[in-house]
Amino acid sequence: MRTGRTAMTMLGIICVAAGVCGAADLSEKKLIAVGWDMPNAERLRANYELMDQLPFRGSSLRFTGRGNTPFLDFAHGRDEWKPEDIAQIIEDLAAAKPERLTHNFLDIKATPGDVDWFDDEGWAIIVDHWRTAARVAKEGGIAGILFDPESYRNAQFGYKDQSQADQHTFDEYRAMARKRGGEVMAAVTEEHPDITILSLFMLSIFGPQIDQPTPALATSRYGLYPAFIDGWLDTVGERVTLVDGCESAYHYNSDVEHLAAANLIRNRCQRLISPENRYRYRAQVQVGFGIYLDAYANPPESSWYIDPGDQTPVERLEANLISALNAADEYVWLYGEQASWWPSPHARADAVRWGEKLPGVEEMFWSVIEPTLYAARLIEETGDAENLLQNAHFDAAEGEAAPGAEAADWQTEGAPSGWSFWQSAAAGSEGNPGWDGAVGHDAPGSATMTAVRSGCLIGSAEVTPGRRYAVSVWQRQTGEGHSSVRVRWKTEENKWHAEHEDRFLTAHGTDGDWQQMIGVVSAPEGTKWLVILLSMDGQQTEEDVAWWDDVKVFEVR
Structure with missing residues (x-):
């Protein structure tokens, strides 16, 4: 009788299975952790060995100094940053040496969003914030920037919300937003020519407005955002990757929804980009998807609830994760508020881990995102208990043919028993x-x-x-x-x-x-x-x- 081998940790299995034959076609898709438990550089340095044991390839990182001062939460504001804080962040990032968690992103928010697009002095500070973030990412060995354009305070991208809206037309503001986007991207590209910018959403948010963009955008809280992205494309370096993270996917619960959104991003969204930049859009904008973990833990009466039907919540999450990975180019990001993956100063999130909130979720993630490596671990752990084949170890030379598939031109003479x-x-x-x-x-x-x-x-x-x-x-x-x-x-x-x-x-x-x-x-x-x-x-x-x-x-x- 054959015996199973000694069980190994998943990270150990990864090291072994990296050389396993047949593993070359493992998915290149990456899970990125985003949520209330996001670490800053200091906590990444302290916890990266623990974080490496989870199925993620990266995490969003809060750009803070010692004491958790959230600099980049207010990137679209006039506050200037202390050089000594920036130096400490770079030191902490460079000291963290994760083996798996290598696609990390500094979190930038478009808040407070109170700088008018025609404010040259204010925008010089915002551009410097982006430049600093790109430099920190480069020197700290970080893949890039995670941009959250949501209007948490003031509507940075809303025309009617601008302080000088009574002095300039929508088209004039749109031209200025494009100019500012170009300034931002030029600064970012200069500091980090290979950067990836994963935006929680880009043009995917405008699906219903694409066919009639001008009147719809003029009244939208995000109406100037397409022009800002157009400005990105004016000055983007050829090695920069932009990702539309499609936050709208929080409610998706089918293959069709993910495929339709991917088609929207790759095709119809180009209508919001100037013709001269569409080739850059096609070449450098990827499709990504967001998944809201709380929707699988919330009660049915919640407006943020995914109905699992006759499945468990984790089984439904698995199906939607597979849909997202299949439709995405590279990145799927997971956002959660009610629990954490690792130690966090956020009391509510730190009170419970996601593995307790959604039992079996970590194993499921491993089985989906790294199926071959997951299979290698199971083979180490399970021995022969669940093998579906007969005479799978060829202990017997002869015997009756095993029940199963057959064909007229298959022979059993000379073949081992069951084969x-x-x-x-x-x-x-x-x-x-x-x-x-x-x-x-x-x-x-x-x-x-x-x-x-x-x-x-x-x-x-x-x-x-x-x-x-x-x-x-x-x-x-x-x-x-x-x-x-x-x-x-x-x-x-x-x-x-x-x-x-x-x-x-x-x-x-x-x-x-x-x-x-x-x-x-x-x-x-x-x-x-x-x-x-x-x-x-x-x-x-x-x-x-x-x-x-x-x-x-x-x-x-």
């Missing part, structure tokens, strides 16, 4: 399957293929549509040939199904060494059988041998 074999007559393949009682990955016993020009050993497991399954296979070979694992699907009627959902796992190891191929697959609707093909191509002689062992298929969650 079938197929090879291509068209390719002239005349190789042999077999069983080796002396060679194995963890213990003696493995399946073999010899002189197979094109063929595979075939196993199957009954699965549930919509569920996700981890797949792990160990393989070694000598001589010629290329090995891979292909996961396919069959219906209850034993017909091949959803070929576009097939998944390949490939080994790239040293000849003669055992290599692991690992991945996570989702069973498509209409599926009954997961069919795993241990495939071999290019063997020529009896000296070309491949061994297969310790095959695992189990449900991830």
Whole structure:
């Protein structure tokens, strides 16, 4: 009997699984933590090792001095900042050395928002605030700036709210907002040419107003914001990334809503940008999404409530997170108020952790954002308890065929118990399957293929549509040939199904060494059988041998 290996921490698994074969196609999408528990540079320095154990790739950071004075909360104001405070922030950021939490963003708010767009002196200070934030990000090793344009106090972007609105037309204000946006971006780009600016929303907020922009924007509290963004695009460096974080997604509860918003941002929103800047918009603006965690913890009578239907709140959150990740270019940010992920000076948030507020949420995040690494950890922890395959360790050479998917041209002769074999007559393949009682990955016993020009050993497991399954296979070979694992699907009627959902796992190891191929697959609707093909191509002689062992298929969650 094979035994499971010693359980490891998730960070340890990440280090191990980084070299696992088949992990190359891990998602590049990133979860960013945003909320009342956001750390400042001092707390990041103190807690980054703890924060690294969570599934996030980054966090928003409050730009404060010692004593939690919130400088960038008032970036759009006239207060000037002390050089000694800035130096301390850079020192704290540079001293924090997270391994995973490397995409952090300094939080800038468009408050107090009481500087008129025609106030040259006031805007010189605001531009300097942005310049300072970009310099701190660069020198502190921070990915960029998280911009919150919401009007918490004064409506920075509202035409009617400006102190000189009775002296200038909307079009004159729009021209000035574009000028100020250009000044801001020129300063930012000069300090940090590779910066990412993740705005909680850009033009996604204007969906209903895009078709008639001028009259609608003139009365909107954010009517000058498109011109400000147009100014960004006037002076943006070619290596700068801008992200529309689509805060409107707080209420989204379906694939369709996320896909429609992504289409809006990528296409129709360009109507609010001047024609000469649209190519920059298309090249440098990404789609992102916000998720409001409290909506999954609030009571049904709350206006901020996501109805989970027949699912648990965490299951519904999982579905919406997957929708957001699929539609986003890179970033999905999670905002919460009722709990915290790490120690926080905010008493309400610090009273309870999100793992207690939404039990199972951390495991769910790992399984979604890093499914292969999560599967690697589960394989370490679970041993054989949940393996859906028969004779998965090839302890038995012969026996009855396992129930499952089948086909007329599959043979069982020579194949290990519970497995079938197929090879291509068209390719002239005349190789042999077999069983080796002396060679194995963890213990003696493995399946073999010899002189197979094109063929595979075939196993199957009954699965549930919509569920996700981890797949792990160990393989070694000598001589010629290329090995891979292909996961396919069959219906209850034993017909091949959803070929576009097939998944390949490939080994790239040293000849003669055992290599692991690992991945996570989702069973498509209409599926009954997961069919795993241990495939071999290019063997020529009896000296070309491949061994297969310790095959695992189990449900991830």
